[in-house]
Amino acid sequence: MKKSQRWMQLLNILLEEKNFLTVAQLAKQVEVSTRTVHSDLQDPGFLQLLHGAELIKKPNIGIRLSCTEKQKEAIYRQLQKHCFEVSEPVENDNDMHTILNMLLKSSSSIKLDNFAAALYRSKSSLAPVLEQVEQLAEKYNCSLMKKANYGISLEGKEDDIRNLFYHYVEALPIQKSQHNDLDIRLPDELYQRMRLMFDDQTIRLMIPIVKASEINLNTHYCDYDFGMLILKCCILIVRCQLGRFMQQHPSIQADLQEYYVATIMKLKIEQVFHITIPEQEIYYLERVIISTRKQYNQEQFQDFDNVMLDKFIQLVSERLNVDLFDDPQLKQNLSNHMKPAIRRMKYGISSENPLLEAIKTKYTEVYVAIMTTIDKIEEKEHIYFDANELGFICLHIVSALNRSSNIRAIHCLLICDAGITFEAYIKSMVESAFREIEIVQTIRSHEMTTEMERAYDLILNSTKHRLHAPNIINIDHLFTESSSSQIRHWIFAREIKHTLELRTLFDSYLCYFQDNCEDRTSLIHTYCSYMVDNGYVTEDFEESVYDRIRYSSTAIGRGVAVPHGTKKAVLNSVILIIKLSNAIAWDDQLVDLVFFAAIGEDISTEYSKIFRRIVRIVSDDEQTYMLKSCNSLEEIRKFLFDTEQKM
Template identity: 25%
Template sequence: MLSRHKQLLKQLLAAHTHTSVATLASQLVCSEKTIRNDLKALDEFLSEKYPNIVIERKPSVGVIIRGKETEKQKLLHDLARLEETNSSQDYRKLQLIKILLTEDKPVTMQQLAERFYISKPAIQNDLEEIEQWLQSFGLVLIRKPHLGIKVEGTEQAWRTALSRLVELLVDHSYYIFDAKQLKLIEDVLKPYELALIEKEIRKMDEWLEFPLTDQSVISLTVHIAIAIKRIKMGHRIDIHTNQLQELQTKPEYRLAEQLAKQIEQWIAVKIPDEEIGYITLHLLGARLRYDQTNEKKDIEQLLTKMDNEALQIVKELIHDISLHTDERLRKDKELLIGLTIHIHSTLNRLRNGLAVKNPLLKDIKQMYRYPFEIVLSLIPKVEKKINVPIPEDEVAYIVLHIQAALERIQHKNEKIRAVIVCATGSGTSRLIEAKISAAFPKLEIAAVASIAKLNEIIAATKPDVLISTVPLEHRKIPVITVSPLLPKQELDMIEQWIERVSRPSRYEMLRQLMNPSCIFLDISVSNRFEAIDYIANELCKRGYVKQLYGQSAKEREALSSTYIGGGIAIPHGQIQWINQSVVAVARLSSPIDWDGEQVKFVLMIAHRLNDNRQIKKLFQEIALLSEDEQMLKQLSICKTADEFINYFKSRKRGEIGNEINRINDYGID
């Protein structure tokens, strides 16, 4: 169980009434979607271990845990014991890593066993896991008979591992070092040194054109403190002479030099040129902040200060992304500047081997799947230009910039344009306009028209709806017929129409792209690549895709997991191997591991859609499905492929159709 799962269970066990998902999300500092996924995971855990305890959900009310008090008390006791055991083991492993990375001489198994009051076999088990952790940084655990155990590797790898250890020991949620956190790492880094270094970095930050993020300030503080520790121990960073000379030409080197001088005065240690170069690398790779304080500055002046390579990459990237999303992205100066600043830092990080972990990666992939797929598909083109691979952690940061711009555009465009048609005079039409404007902020009155001028006004304003005091028919634009004085029931009618058009129809694209012949129920596979092969081969037999589609889908899967939450994965391959658009579904007989997640439904997306709005809608519907617990529950028990698809259709009729009929009764044509 995840730590968050345990916390959620404890919250539910402590509550005596229903608790809303929103409240639980607030208490555990995560999204409501995460809570819903966690509840499903806890359902499985309880059904296996505590079958007499269930989590009950009530729409619009919340969730509550049901069961005998004795059973709930036993679960609470078991949780405490499990937490204590896991906490003890995790704490011991971190302490072992700390010893291995801070000791400058080998330590024996006997010494470690005596220090932690456990047996040597238990230490050996811990070391096997720790060895894999060290290898991820390029470090090797050396065991020397009669001497002991020690870590070996490059100085940069050693420092990166130490930095990650500090992250594991402290809580970086707020990117500050308080007294409690400093206490946790005092035997790794000296608290007073960290405090002094952070203070000097924040003073230097005032001179930067674009300030460092809080995350970057703390990260840079830790890296410099580690450098000082290693210098004192006699270890120096190795930077090639040519690289150092190149770094010394950059303005960031001068800042690093000033920073080093200030630190030397406080800490009484000589920081050599190579270490200043190392600080420069981290400054170049630090994430910078572009916020509203910059908006007052001249945009064109800001653009002249941008790194030209990053600027050209971003311009091309935005252009390519806009072809798949919204062309207005090309005019978004905030996106251009913010993403260029980010890419400038990213290029420096990647070229100098300074890896960054994105703590939001999993959530970004699940919540913004469509823009993530678009950006990921364009990354090889960028990689070719910069001659360095871009990991998905960095891709996810780019997606955040794109998503923010798309939401800005959507916010600007969310008003519904209306034309008022009135034949009784300007007084009446102005009354209608005033009433509608006051009642519905989402409605923008584009014009007030007479019947004679209506076609001319429609051509000029391109409205979404006509609100008319006379009966009208229009082939493409909906018409709401009202009386001149707009009584309350007609205002209610308009409100219902606005709600309907603002809320997209559920699963419209999925219904269009699904076919009973491509619904495979209770398939038995052992891993994700076997699942991809199975569905792709079936689609190939039916003529939807070419033979190489499955291979391209597996290559895509190897780049980044297509798990989106809710027990759903959405593998897909290249469009060149697709003959006809289809969404195939495999419901697995039992969940399989999908890169660390449990998957029950595999939706293979093979589409040749040209309309970006349709593609975006398809991915939005799949994201909606991943959160639709009732729908997934029903799909889990369907007996046939026809029943599976019919349930999508019944959702449409039940939720949308009745509402449309109800509104039409009021007089919407």
């Protein structure tokens, strides 16, 4: 350990301990010999760090630091300066990390000589590394300010710089995940990354402050957000120590519960870390607290418009061709999530979703279904959900889909006269062999009515009385292989019938284009104009497309984008398939295949099936590649329906 680090550790121990400590106790905590501690405590350099405070020494008792409040604050500022301004390379082989680390924790410009010394390289070789740093900074609306004879500094709005700081720490490379001994809720990998930027004492002292905010809110943060809040508070301490403060956010109300909790947190941070935090930082803390997701929500967030929620679940069910409507757990989970999510969107606060890209890739079909059906809730609440929130909602739907009762799309009636033992046997055999079938009712043969025949997708008749109708299968009450074969044949015939019906309607719903548009704006304008001219949408549709992409990316991965606008502006539903000769930038992705969706209020079942079939294909890497190789509507038609029969 360097002498300067050891001195700072000794200062920190003496400041925190009110009782006398022996030299042996100090030596043990600093992990050096007693001789070294004696030498340090007498060193003029160390004594200068005390800012006039006195070391009281009593023989056979120990040593204690005696200081005024003013002297204590000066020593704490010295400690903070050491912790936050003295940068060490984050990783020896990553020069970009070292430079960014230095810039984020510096109160003034840094000269090239300092960078060169930290990296052990010449000034002339720094240009490529600085360019890397600048490219990363620009992603967060920041820049490097270069001034002759002064050096380089990181410039931008404080909100953007803290956002860069946060994502920089999250992306820091670590050798191997190790368990932290501070708190089980603090993710181990995040803790290791934080240790590369902050000392253990800072992290340790922030944990009880964050936990106290949970008590004041009468809730618990999710583990990921628990760690996120600790990290953002550590960043706040660094930036305030440098004299870099947030601007006030007038859009946030001062009468919210989170505002009062943020005020308490500010006062506690000032007290524990001996720094002065301006009032506007309360709004920053308030925004961070609002952005967190809770393990359970406060009482005022429990009620949500059930009618609106039911409609959303119904639309998602139709889009995915499943029945989620009777899943009480899904309704409860969505209700608990929606209210605080809507509140976050109203204040323009995003809750970081660490799984977003994985969700888009793995659950593309579900993500697109949500993205194209949630507009009713958005219109009612006058908001747009961002991609992070759509991803969280997607996880709730995926959880519901994984519950076996929700993947059964064929509602079935069983007619059985052989008693409850055979009823239970046939039901278990059918539902285990055919996951898409759910036997929702069992009756005796004399109870059968014409209304029942029309009410069910499929009727299985295991009695001796043979019945005849397109949706009735007469099976053996022992459910032999012949019975199973009959059901498979009926399901296959049903799918073939649906496929033939879709083939005839295919051209009325899809249009195909090949284009060489150079950017997203020109593509959207060109094809919105096409849809207006051909009576698919009104002129308001284009603006609603831009409203959507301003808040949430419509790029879904694999080089595919699904832009769409409000249902209110759709006259006739249509899907434009646009194949681009060159990929164009679409938010943070490159896109070369666009499905421009105009989805109306009176969307038909056939349109939903075609849309679902397309999205299912672009959920798979290989199928997406094959779809992109199609060069005409006829090739796409053949590919879509041939693929469906193989899947």
